[in-house]
């Protein structure tokens with residue numbers, strides 16, 4: 409899914425169980441793979457240097473620049489939204505940790521492209537295995553609206569859980 413979606417899910421988990429940062433990190437990291445298993449739309453990358461399925465040598469061109477901008481904006485949007493939606497002054501850092509841990513598996517894919525060693529090899533294999541084969545490529549509109557709908561459900565469930573555990 410988009411990094412925005414992963415960051416929001418990670419932040420939501422952190423806000424539900426904010427007590428122990430180690431558990432937040434593990435749960436948010438694990439959530440990445442479960443979320444990737446849901447049929448979804450992915451932003452396609454144009455540079456072969458950052459595409460983990462190609463892993464071409466670094467080429468500093470327009471495509472790479474465009475991908476860095478898109479990836480950076482996507483991650484930043486997710487982190488800002490997660491903090492805005494779920495954090496309080498007491499939980500700011502743990503929400504930030506959850507959002508970043510939710511994104512981390514995709515960042516590790518880029519590391520894997522440059523550094524093909526364990527445990528990155530096994531992690532990459534698992535990531536590809538669990539990732540849905542259904543990419544909703546046919547319609548960008550369906551892809552984006554389904555992801556927005558998914559996030560609305562996540563946010564609604566999270567707010568409901570605050571109320572439930574109060």
Ligand SMILES: [Zn+2]
Nearest residue numbers: 409444513514
């Ligand atoms: Zn992923």
